[in-house]
Amino acid sequence: MGAPEKCIDLCGAGVVFKLAQSLGSDLVSKRQLDEWIELAALATIADIVPLRGENRILVREGLASMKNTERPGLKALLRESKIIGQDLQTYHAAFIIAPRLNSAGRLKSASLAVDLLMAQDESYAYTIARELCFLNEERKRIEQAVVEEAAASVDNMDEAARQGILMVDGEFWHPGVIGIAASRLADKYSKPVVLISWEGDRGRGSARSVPGFNLYNALYSCRDSLEQFGGHAMAAGLSLNRTQVAEFRRQLLKQAQIDKPVADTTVYLEGELFSHELSIEMADELKKLEPYGEGNPVPLFLIHHDRVEQAALVGSNHSHFRAIVQPGNIPLIAFGRSEWINYPLKQCRFDLLASLEVNSYLGRENVQIKATHLIPTYRQQTTILDQPLINVLQQTIDILRSGQPAVFIFPTYRVLCYYQQLLRTLIRPDLLYPLHGHLSSEQQLTATTDLLRSQSRLFLITEPYWHYLYRLKHDLLKTPGLVVKLWSSHQSPRVSDKEKHYPERAAYPQLRLHEIMPKVSSPALFYINNTDTKMRLTGLSSASVTVSDWSFSLPDYDEYSDNHHNQPDLWLAKDNGTHAQQVVLADPPYSEYEALILASQIKTAYSPVSLKVDFDEEQLKSVRDTLQQLYPERSMIAKMAAWMSNFTTKGLIREELGTLVADITRTTGFLFNERQVLNSLRIMSDLGLCLYRKKGSIIEIKVLSTTSPTLDLADSSYYREGQAEKRAFAKWEQWVKEQMAW
Structure with a gap:
């Protein structure tokens, strides 16, 4: 059979197939091997052995052969399962064919499955195939009832009973389904689960674990309160008397406190994709990595998207979730995820983890998203x-x-x-x-x-x-x-008794400034707010450096334009998985709030949080000058208003911006620049004194008549916000100078 390391992962049917193959063509014909490889592939998938080495070849060739099988029983089962003629994948074998074969042993007799696979008469084969499909539906119904009853019991448990391991018992649960039910509950709660079904005083149990908790060892420690048990680290069976259950529960929970089972919920991704870029060609490339299964999992991706639309439940019992992902108009299917229909799909965004597949329908093929996780992004800490x-x-x-x-x-x-x-x-x-x-x-x-x-x-x-x-x-x-x-910053007008504060004032981090050391050693969060600093830090990009980019320019404002996208180009610090231990202020923040936001992201046991200063007093002054440019003072606005009053009868002013600025400076005796003129016009537009628009270097101003003898700048929301920005900076500037002794 070859080197042992090549055969170590073979299941029983795989061993038999390799033995027959090694006997040579004199004893076993190639035609016979081609027929048997279908069964070897089916058993390999159903036994969940790693799909590598010989197993990978067995499954790939076996699935290809199964598509055109001549075995009457298998052909009948494929037809009754409505997958006849399809390109069969491990999914079809694991979740469609194998469950139907296994349902015979769970609810009736395993001999039914044997009879089907051995059948030579097509009519007889179809009779058994129909019965197996019926038994499988009955199995799913019984299983769902057990899962729902057991889950309700778990949800009603007190917190102490839900620690570590979940143990639930019920009367007359079908012993053929409690193993599957335990597996589903272990997935649902990410904890080991023991289900016990009582028939009189005798209980039969099935248990399933999570990676990291050895179930067999836990049951071994409770052996004195069990009649029988057996299994391995991840799955086990047991039997006990009703008089033993209290002691068994006590010992099991005690063992769980010692071993502290914690499920590994890590999901490993192959990369990130964008929904509008998904294509048939991409899915076809991924198909070359098949067959997927144990040891060769389906590649999962984080799929970026804007929204999930047209959500609906499908399937005979409405247990599957279907939707359309935008942009790209990509269909999505998620099997057994009916609870997703209750998610806030119209309110929030989601982390969508999924694989890609080719979906064939009515002779047309398209790429489809097969989702495994749909998690509201706001829940990801x-x-x-x-x-x-x-x-x-x-x-x-x-x-x-x-x-x-x-x-x-x-x-x-x-x-x-x-x-x-x-x-x-x-x-x-x-x-x-x-x-x-x-x-x-x-x-x-x-x-x-x-x-x-x-x-x-x-x-x-x-x-x-x-x-x-x-x-x-x-x-x-x-x-x-x-x-x-x-x-x-202070008490705003209250309009609701339900007002909340984030964060609570007591949770504000305490701050302290220090000069930066020549070399930043530990993981650091760099604050920047201008493009020159961004260029300077480009070479520092690494796993230990995170940049919080607050650089943006005031959006161009065009009162007449229909295309109002006045939002800044400002980007958050991306979470690279490394918790920063210090903040480096590569530029001076505009307010204490910006420093507090950064400090709140630092994982440190020390208080106050130390902020390393990598700017000087001149840069601090530059920020103050920038704010003066962005938000003109009252005196400058008054000068502009006086200049504009000379054009009340003319109504419309149309000039090159540079020429206009020079004229305003000459007339008012006040030194203006282009930014100050534009932002003064913005405030006067708020006050109803004018309308204006700028196209290229040309600016048009329509002067409006007003009966008000004075200007109330409180009527300009832009002016109000400018004053708030400048007050916040002035307070911050004073504190920085005191801290740095400037």
Whole structure:
């Protein structure tokens, strides 16, 4: 038979086949071997032995032969199972053919399966095949009833009884299905499971484990309270008397406390794919790695997508989940995942783990996603997404599902932008409605109207805009379903008794600044906010360096444009699996809030959190100058308004921007630059003094008449937000100078 190492993984049928093969063609013909290889392949898959070496060849050749089998019993079973003529894969053997053959022994007599495979008469074979299919459906019904009853018992257990290992007993559970039921419950709860079925005072049990917990050893330690037991590390059977069950439970739970079974829930992925890039060609390439099975698992991928649509349950008992993944319009199927239909598919985004396959229907082939995991992304705890924030997001999802709006309030525009990028990866983007002074008037009106109408959206609002809105629309504001103040700076107007704070003030990290050492040794989180620093840090990219990029420019603002995409290009620190132990401020943050957000991502036992400063006083001053450019002071706006009053009768001004800036500077005696002019116009547009648009280097200003003798800058949400940014920076700047003795 060859070297032992080549045959070590063979199942019993595989050993027999290799023995027959080694006898030579004089005793066993090639035709006979071609017939037997079908059975050897079926047994190899059903016995869940590793598909490597000889097993891999047996299964590949056996499945190819099975497609065109001449064996009457196998042909009848394929036809009754509605897979006749298909390109058979390990899935068909493991989940369609083998369960039907096994159902005979579970519910009636294993001789039925033998009779089918030995049958020579086609009519007789079809009779048995139909009976096996019926028995399999009956087996699934009985199994589901046992699983549901046992799961209900587990869910009603107190916390102590659910620790370590789950033991559940029931009356007259069918002994032929409790092993499968135990396996399903072990998968569901990620814990070892023991199921016991009572018939009078005699109990028969079946147990299934999780990797890392030796079930046989656990039962051996309880042998004095059992009549019989046997098995291996992952599966076992047992019998006992009803008088022994209390002691058996006590000993088993005691053993579980010693061994502490912890399921390895790690899912190993081959890579990341994007749904709109999936193709038949990609699926065909992956088929070359078949046959899949034990020892050669199906390649799984994290599939990036925007949304899951048209969800429905399919199958004879509606136990399978079907949907369409966008973009790409890719069909998705998930077997035995009926619970997914209750997921918040219309509210949040998901981590989709799946394999690719070719689906044939009515002569047409297309790529299909075969999903194994669909996990709400917001439930995945990372260095950025901590448990308190996960709890807030869960409440938010519940509020949105109930049809109510939720409001998140941020102290500054920059902090809002940071969380907007995070939330876009967690919540369906079409439900996120930013509402702040940097939007065009059209965008502000649309979002404000939806908020006043209590539309089911998540509104992201700055504190200054919330004050502005509360001031103007107080009588129209209805109580949102949820209001969350993130890194709240002070008490905003209360509109709900359900207001929450994230994080709680007591959870704010304490900060301390230190000069950076010449070399950063431990894993570090680098804060940057300009492109020059980004280029400088490019060479530092490694597993021990994470970059939190807060660099963005103020979006171009065009009051007349229909294409309002005024969102900053700001990216979060990606979680690379390495917990940073220190923060390096490669650029000066714009506020304490930005430093606090970074410090909250550091895993350290020390308090306060040490922030390493890699910027100087000149860079700090540069940030202050930038804010002055972005958010003009009252005096500059007054100068602009005075200049504009000279054009009230003219109505429309159309000039090269550079020429216009020079004219304003000459007329007012105040030194303006292009950015200051544009941002002053933005504020005056908020105040109803003008409309403007910029196309290329040309700017058009339409001066509006006003009866107000004075300017109330509180009516400009952009001005309010600018003042908040500058106040936050001034406080931060003073603290930095004190800490660094500048």
